[in-house]
Amino acid sequence: MSFCPPAHLFIFTGMEAIALATILQYLVYGLQLGSVYALLALGYTMVYGIVGMINTAHGDFLMIGALGTYFIAKLFDSMSIDGTYPMLAVGCIILIATVMTGGIAVGVEAIAYRPLRNKPRMIALITAVGVSMFLTNFPRALPFIGPNPRPFPTLFTPKTFNVLGASITSTQIIMIVLAAVTMLALDRLVAKTKIGAQMRAVSMDKDAASLMGINIDKVISITFFIGGALAAVSGICYASVYPQVEVYMGSWLGNMSFVSAVLGGIGDIRGAMLGGFILGIAQIFATAINSTFGYAVGFIILIVILLVKPAGIMGKVTIEKV
Amino acid sequence: MKKILRILCLALCVIMAVSVCACGPSEKKGSVETIKIGLAFPMSGMAAMAGKYSTHGADVLKEELGGKITVGDKEYPIEFVVMDTEGSEEKTANVYQKLIEEEKVIAIAGPDSSKCMLAAAPIAQNAKCPAITSFGTNTAVTEVGDYIFRACFIDPFQGAVAAAYCDGQGHKTACIMFNNADAYSVGLKDAFVENYNGEVLAIEEYSGSDVKDYNVQLTKLAAQNPDVLLLPNLNVELGLQIQQARTAGLNCQIVCGDSADTPDVAKVAGPAIEGVAYVSAFSAESTDEAAKKFVDAYVELHPDELPNSNAELTYEAVKMIVWAIQNAKTLDRAGVRDALAAIDGLDLPSGKMTMDPETRNPIKGGIIMQYDADGITRYVSTVNP
Numbered sequence: 001m002s003f004c005p006p007a008h009l010f011i012f013t014g015m016e017a018i019a020l021a022t023i024l025q026y027l028v029y030g031l032q033l034g035s036v037y038a039l040l041a042l043g044y045t046m047v048y049g050i051v052g053m054i055n056t057a058h059g060d061f062l063m064i065g066a067l068g069t070y071f072i073a074k075l076f077d078s079m080s081i082d083g084t085y086p087m088l089a090v091g092c093i094i095l096i097a098t099v100m101t102g103g104i105a106v107g108v109e110a111i112a113y114r115p116l117r118n119k120p121r122m123i124a125l126i127t128a129v130g131v132s133m134f135l136t137n138f139p140r141a142l143p144f145i146g147p148n149p150r151p152f153p154t155l156f157t158p159k160t161f162n163v164l165g166a167s168i169t170s171t172q173i174i175m176i177v178l179a180a181v182t183m184l185a186l187d188r189l190v191a192k193t194k195i196g197a198q199m200r201a202v203s204m205d206k207d208a209a210s211l212m213g214i215n216i217d218k219v220i221s222i223t224f225f226i227g228g229a230l231a232a233v234s235g236i237c238y239a240s241v242y243p244q245v246e247v248y249m250g251s252w253l254g255n256m257s258f259v260s261a262v263l264g265g266i267g268d269i270r271g272a273m274l275g276g277f278i279l280g281i282a283q284i285f286a287t288a289i290n291s292t293f294g295y296a297v298g299f300i301i302l303i304v305i306l307l308v309k310p311a312g313i314m315g316k317v318t319i320e321k322v
Numbered sequence: 323m324k325k326i327l328r329i330l331c332l333a334l335c336v337i338m339a340v341s342v343c344a345c346g347p348s349e350k351k352g353s354v355e356t357i358k359i360g361l362a363f364p365m366s367g368m369a370a371m372a373g374k375y376s377t378h379g380a381d382v383l384k385e386e387l388g389g390k391i392t393v394g395d396k397e398y399p400i401e402f403v404v405m406d407t408e409g410s411e412e413k414t415a416n417v418y419q420k421l422i423e424e425e426k427v428i429a430i431a432g433p434d435s436s437k438c439m440l441a442a443a444p445i446a447q448n449a450k451c452p453a454i455t456s457f458g459t460n461t462a463v464t465e466v467g468d469y470i471f472r473a474c475f476i477d478p479f480q481g482a483v484a485a486a487y488c489d490g491q492g493h494k495t496a497c498i499m500f501n502n503a504d505a506y507s508v509g510l511k512d513a514f515v516e517n518y519n520g521e522v523l524a525i526e527e528y529s530g531s532d533v534k535d536y537n538v539q540l541t542k543l544a545a546q547n548p549d550v551l552l553l554p555n556l557n558v559e560l561g562l563q564i565q566q567a568r569t570a571g572l573n574c575q576i577v578c579g580d581s582a583d584t585p586d587v588a589k590v591a592g593p594a595i596e597g598v599a600y601v602s603a604f605s606a607e608s609t610d611e612a613a614k615k616f617v618d619a620y621v622e623l624h625p626d627e628l629p630n631s632n633a634e635l636t637y638e639a640v641k642m643i644v645w646a647i648q649n650a651k652t653l654d655r656a657g658v659r660d661a662l663a664a665i666d667g668l669d670l671p672s673g674k675m676t677m678d679p680e681t682r683n684p685i686k687g688g689i690i691m692q693y694d695a696d697g698i699t700r701y702v703s704t705v706n707p
Binding site for chain 1: 366367368370371502526527528529530532533534535537538539541542558561562565569586589590592
């Protein structure tokens with residue numbers, strides 16, 4: 001009888017629960033998008049930190065990774081049951097695609113960027129624009145690829161979980177966890193291994209490092225390989241949640257991840273991670289307010305951070321000694 | 323350095339001089355001049371799929387003509403000049419300039435998108451060259467001038483067809499998600515809202531084809547629980563939208579505009595495509611004589627695909643031009659224009675067509691198609707609102 005709590009209390013907690021569920025849902029979407037940006041921003045940041053150039057063609061490595069996975073998965077079609085692949089096949093597909101993209105990245109570096117290493121930075125930037133155009137349009141010109149969007153194969157079977165009213169699929173969990181693990185692994189690599197020490201040395205002073213006996217070409221090639229591989233993983237994650245791959249998918253994501261890298265502090269690995277997640281979450285919540293605002297928020301953040309703290313959130317302002 | 327610079331400049335001048343000479347007037351074969359028809363379609367870029375189908379549709383007519391056309395008692399060689407608009411407004415305007423000034427075409431068919439047509443139509447109007455858009459459905463297109471025609475229905479008509487279908491199916495409430503950066507999407511949404519007898523619960527929008535994440539907007543719409551979801555958007559966006567809509571919990575009927583008529587939409591959307599209905603100009607399943615002839619000829623040229631609305635409307639646009647050339651009082655652009663405006667009862671794969679001389683829009687019906695579980699479209703009904 002009077003054991004029932006007052007009705008208005010129920011309604012209040014009900015509404016709160018709905019609001020919490022929606023916010024959690026948006027947070028899930030934000031983390032999903034953020035992990036894509038973060039993985040891609042890592043490549044940007046590493047190349048900038050070690051070589052000193054902004055590789056605007058990086059978004060296209062993502063596209064190559066995603067498209068490559070599409071075609072490699074076709075090779076494994078015989079193993080697929082009902083559209084999904086066994087775990088071993090999935091592992092193989094991802095490995096092949098990642099290594100292939102890393103290899104292409106190394107090739108791009110050797111052909112396009114290495115000859116310009118000692119030239120002014122502006123030239124390398126312009127070359128990057130040209131590389132980006134080539135990487136986008138060459139696959140488009142190939143008849144078996146073409147400009148058509150393609151459906152990405154289902155690598156991870158989605159199972160939906162309901163957490164506090166928000167639904168999160170196993171694909172999203174895998175994505176976010178994969179991104180986090182990769183970033184931690186990279187952090188470890190740079191901090192603790194010999195090659196990591198070499199990379200840090202080259203980023204501090206290229207000439208002094210070469211005087212110390214470090215093979216600059218090898219270090220830079222490895223950097224590009226890792227960047228390309230990360231871009232491929234990012235592409236696979238992105239395409240798993242938005243399963244439409246086409247040759248133009250890299251440009252928008254590349255721009256957004258560049259903003260993330262700048263936001264977090266370009267040259268700093270943790271900064272790239274942070275920037276990526278912040279931008280992803282910001283975009284989702286901004287879209288919830290107004291869709292045009294969501295589209296613009298990336299650029300607004302870029303302008304604001306450059307005005308307020310140009311070194312980025314985790315970046316340190318270095319004074320160049322002339 | 324100076325010497326190299328001088329040689330380079332000289333080489334540049336020579337190249338420019340040679341190219342100017344090469345751009346001279348086209349050769350006349352004896353006294354019979356080649357009639358040229360321009361085809362302006364997106365062969366690259368985001369809209370390349372539509373462009374591919376469009377040119378394949380024009381191929382059917384090319385095969386039919388066999389390179390020559392009979393006007394009166396004289397036979398002329400006929401040539402189709404295809405140019406890539408890349409789906410962008412500036413490029414389309416350039417293509418129109420080239421086709422009109424350099425190639426001296428007698429008429430232009432294409433492009434297929436409203437926004438590109440709106441950008442290029444003033445050029446055709448000023449040069450007094452007749453231009454027919456195959457699939458530009460926005461009303462403003464033919465309002466540019468009396469030299470601009472279209473082969474398809476207009477957005478208000480399409481919106482009315484979609485609204486009539488929803489009313490007919492008994493859907494009392496609707497939600498809409500549209501692209502606020504595209505004239506086609508906005509026009510279709512407006513037309514639907516105007517003609518729909520039920521209640522529009524909520525309208526969400528997104529800014530352009532770059533955006534691939536619609537989860538936020540669709541989650542909001544799912545909370546409204548409508549009977550039908552209208553997605554009046556472009557084919558590169560629809561696949562992901564349909565998939566994300568189902569994941570967000572929208573299990574109602576989805577209705578799209580004519581752009582859903584591309585197989586890639588079904589491929590990307592996957593199993594979510596089942597039951598999605600859309601407005602179409604043409605059904606490959608039509609039992610009409612002229613339609614079957616067209617479908618058979620198309621499949622013979624391109625065995626791996628079935629013609630869709632893009633292909634069929636391009637075929638119609640070019641066929642209209644050819645008919646107009648054959649029935650023109652004078653064999654020039656003005657004559658072709660008048661003949662186009664006077665088309666009455668022309669037999670086309672989508673039915674008998676009459677051109678309205680006042681608005682330069684064709685008078686024809688619209689049909690509803692629906693995707694089944696295998697991603698194949700099935701004819702549902704013809705709607706004449």
